[in-house]
Amino acid sequence: SAVISQKPSRDICQRGTSLTIQCQVDSQVTMMFWYRQQPGQSLTLIATANQGSEATYESGFVIDKFPISRPNLTFSTLTVSNMSPEDSSIYLCSVEDWGLAGGHEQFFGPGTRLTVL
Amino acid sequence: AQSVTQLGSHVSVSEGALVLLRCNYSSSVPPYLFWYVQYPNQGLQLLLKYTSAATLVKGINGFEAEFKKSETSFHLTKPSAHMSDAAEYFCAVTRMDSSYKLIFGSGTRLLVRP
Numbered sequence: 503s504a505v506i507s508q509k510p511s512r513d514i515c516q517r518g519t520s521l522t523i524q525c526q527v528d529s530q531v532t533m534m535f536w537y538r539q540q541p542g543q544s545l546t547l548i549a550t551a552n553q554g555s556e557a558t559y560e561s562g563f564v565i566d567k568f569p570i571s572r573p574n575l576t577f578s579t580l581t582v583s584n585m586s587p588e589d590s591s592i593y594l595c596s597v598e599d600w601g602l603a604g605g606h607e608q609f610f611g612p613g614t615r616l617t618v619l
Numbered sequence: 620a621q622s623v624t625q626l627g628s629h630v631s632v633s634e635g636a637l638v639l640l641r642c643n644y645s646s647s648v649p650p651y652l653f654w655y656v657q658y659p660n661q662g663l664q665l666l667l668k669y670t671s672a673a674t675l676v677k678g679i680n681g682f683e684a685e686f687k688k689s690e691t692s693f694h695l696t697k698p699s700a701h702m703s704d705a706a707e708y709f710c711a712v713t714r715m716d717s718s719y720k721l722i723f724g725s726g727t728r729l730l731v732r733p
Contacts, residue, residue: 506662533719535720543725543726544709544725546723547720550719550720596663598719606719607653607665607668608665608721610655610663612660612661613660613661
């Protein structure tokens with residue numbers, strides 16, 4: 503099973519600035535996902551990042567606001583651009599990998615808690 | 620559109636009591652179903668999953684869930700709650716347009732009273 507780390511774990515940013523969040527996996531994985539969890543709410547998928555291709559974005563999310571890089575099979579970044587207070591959320595990355603109990607599962611990183619002032 | 624409904628945003632039980640967290644899904648084709656737990660300031664951890672094998676699924680930490688197709692439900696249970704079970708629990712299903720993508724319910728916060 504995959505072990506995922508994220509940097510930074512939290513940040514406080516000024517509106518209008520951008521923040522890049524890093525996601526590192528301890529094994530090579532094909533599919534990586536980025537989610538947003540707004541305060542007190544559930545997880546919403548932002549985009550799917552596959553190595554060697556452009557990220558695919560879900561309805562309501564656009565590349566200009568959330569550019570994603572996936573340079574290799576163990577690493578991805580999500581940038582939150584031109585931030586506003588509405589972007590204050592926890593951002594989580596996850597990967598598809600083979601689970602200990604068999605079958606594919608999604609493993610999640612610890613999240614990045616972003617506050618925009 | 621597909622959806623996942625978790626009844627009760629907060630559930631409070633006494634330590635040692637039965638835990639029941641409800642999850643219903645809408646899908647014309649039985650999906651894969653999951654329960655995740657999120658402890659404060661942490662990411663999500665998989666508790667258990669249903670992938671069309673046994674309808675009663677056992678997971679970690681003494682939790683189990685039963686898939687009932689006729690009721691489109693996948694409720695999570697634990698016979699005896701521990702204080703350490705206090706957390707947020709999310710039910711999730713695979714999307715019909717992509718089995719790799721998940722739709723999450725709104726979450727249920729479990730409170731365990733001493």
